[in-house]
Amino acid sequence: MPHQISNDMRDCITNCSDCHSICVETSAHCLELGGEHAAAHHVHLLLDCAQICATSADFMLRGSELHAKTCGVCAEVCELCAEECEKMAGGDDVMRRCAEACRRCAESCRKMAA
Amino acid sequence: MPHQISNDMRDCITNCSDCHSICVETSAHCLELGGEHAAAHHVHLLLDCAQICATSADFMLRGSELHAKTCGVCAEVCELCAEECEKMAGGDDVMRRCAEACRRCAESCRKMAA
Amino acid sequence: MPHQISNDMRDCITNCSDCHSICVETSAHCLELGGEHAAAHHVHLLLDCAQICATSADFMLRGSELHAKTCGVCAEVCELCAEECEKMAGGDDVMRRCAEACRRCAESCRKMAA
Amino acid sequence: MPHQISNDMRDCITNCSDCHSICVETSAHCLELGGEHAAAHHVHLLLDCAQICATSADFMLRGSELHAKTCGVCAEVCELCAEECEKMAGGDDVMRRCAEACRRCAESCRKMAA
Numbered sequence: 161m162p163h164q165i166s167n168d169m170r171d172c173i174t175n176c177s178d179c180h181s182i183c184v185e186t187s188a189h190c191l192e193l194g195g196e197h198a199a200a201h202h203v204h205l206l207l208d209c210a211q212i213c214a215t216s217a218d219f220m221l222r223g224s225e226l227h228a229k230t231c232g233v234c235a236e237v238c239e240l241c242a243e244e245c246e247k248m249a250g251g252d253d254v255m256r257r258c259a260e261a262c263r264r265c266a267e268s269c270r271k272m273a274a
Numbered sequence: 275m276p277h278q279i280s281n282d283m284r285d286c287i288t289n290c291s292d293c294h295s296i297c298v299e300t301s302a303h304c305l306e307l308g309g310e311h312a313a314a315h316h317v318h319l320l321l322d323c324a325q326i327c328a329t330s331a332d333f334m335l336r337g338s339e340l341h342a343k344t345c346g347v348c349a350e351v352c353e354l355c356a357e358e359c360e361k362m363a364g365g366d367d368v369m370r371r372c373a374e375a376c377r378r379c380a381e382s383c384r385k386m387a388a
Numbered sequence: 389m390p391h392q393i394s395n396d397m398r399d400c401i402t403n404c405s406d407c408h409s410i411c412v413e414t415s416a417h418c419l420e421l422g423g424e425h426a427a428a429h430h431v432h433l434l435l436d437c438a439q440i441c442a443t444s445a446d447f448m449l450r451g452s453e454l455h456a457k458t459c460g461v462c463a464e465v466c467e468l469c470a471e472e473c474e475k476m477a478g479g480d481d482v483m484r485r486c487a488e489a490c491r492r493c494a495e496s497c498r499k500m501a502a
Numbered sequence: 503m504p505h506q507i508s509n510d511m512r513d514c515i516t517n518c519s520d521c522h523s524i525c526v527e528t529s530a531h532c533l534e535l536g537g538e539h540a541a542a543h544h545v546h547l548l549l550d551c552a553q554i555c556a557t558s559a560d561f562m563l564r565g566s567e568l569h570a571k572t573c574g575v576c577a578e579v580c581e582l583c584a585e586e587c588e589k590m591a592g593g594d595d596v597m598r599r600c601a602e603a604c605r606r607c608a609e610s611c612r613k614m615a616a
Contacts, residue, residue, distance in 0.1 A: 351568055
């Protein structure tokens with residue numbers, strides 16, 4: 161019988177998918193701003209976050225039992241990315257929105273990893 | 275100055291992202307159903323569609339000028355995937371939902387490719 | 389100064405990249421064979437393995453400090469995939485080659501995760 | 503019967519896979535160099551190239567009939583990326599190696615798209 165995706169997992173998939181999109185868009189924003197926003201360390205953290213979010217979302221969409229492993233790593237990367245984006249946010253809405261998406265994704269990934 | 279994403283492009287990104295997720299989930303559904311649903315040709319078309327949708331979405335999120343190229347291919351793959359899913363849908367809601375997502379994505383990708 | 393990729397990391401990137409390609413090709417092979425080879429559980433494990441390998445390789449190529457996290461998960465997924473492919477290999481060269489690539493990738497990812 | 507991957511397609515898969523890896527590594531190199539190398543336009547072109555190469559490689563590994571479409575786009579993106587990397591190469595071996603990988607990939611993708 162086809163696998164069932166629980167409501168919690170549905171939420172986590174949505175959060176991962178949103179976080180992926182926002183991180184890719186924010187990496188472009190940071191490259192365009194230049195300066196500390198375009199520092200290799202920061203842009204890479206955004207790209208790392210985008211990629212592990214996409215990977216975790218796909219594991220859950222496939223109904224893979226191994227999703228807890230990827231969600232565990234995803235929660236850690238998202239948390240670090242949220243912290244960095246918050247520090248750099250100032251009055252910048254794109255950065256703030258990214259921090260919020262990462263925080264939300266970290267929280268639901270922690271649940272799925274538990 | 276940071277690139278602006280137009281409303282039409284925003285819609286297309288959402289449609290690509292949704293179509294990606296639904297195609298991955300539907301590929302799992304098809305594998306679990308077995309039979310003609312699990313035919314290599316059909317599962318591959320779903321995975322092709324999922325991957326080109328993710329690629330096109332990322333090109334647009336990066337503000338890349340080359341997005342028209344990926345959206346052009348994406349529109350063609352989505353159209354084929356919509357047709358196949360429709361043929362196999364019968365009373366299956368997952369297949370029908372996939373056909374609709376592919377159709378919607380094909381339409382907005384055609385606009386972006388123009 | 390540009391980041392340096394060590395010889396061990398270079399090897400791990402190559403192993404992840406090779407394992408990704410072989411898992412995608414083997415998933416197609418399994419779908420074409422049908423039967424237990426095309427079981428959702430097995431095809432998904434191959435796709436999971438392919439995706440986490442690609443993710444880990446990219447983390448290392450970006451010089452991301454977080455690569456140890458993704459390599460840790462990658463080692464676990466590759467190990468499981470190697471075991472399954474070995475069990476199903478019989479006289480099938482594609483399955484055996486996949487098991488070997490997964491085993492090799494698991495080993496070098498374990499080193500990077502340490 | 504399992505699909506056969508021709509020698510030309512095998513070469514193209516290898517070229518796409520190598521070009522993906524080199525473009526990701528070069529994007530990190532460019533971010534670390536800063537200046538014109540880290541311009542949004544240039545880094546995005548490298549990331550675009552890396553992603554369409556990975557997509558085309560996977561289409562071919564799945565034995566998808568639609569690979570000619572993705573290879574067509576891949577050839578165009580690789581060609582543009584090769585030209586840009588060549589212009590910026592100067593005495594920089596990383597940039598030169600990237601230009602060569604893109605050129606080689608563009609050539610074999612053009613064959614597959616024909």
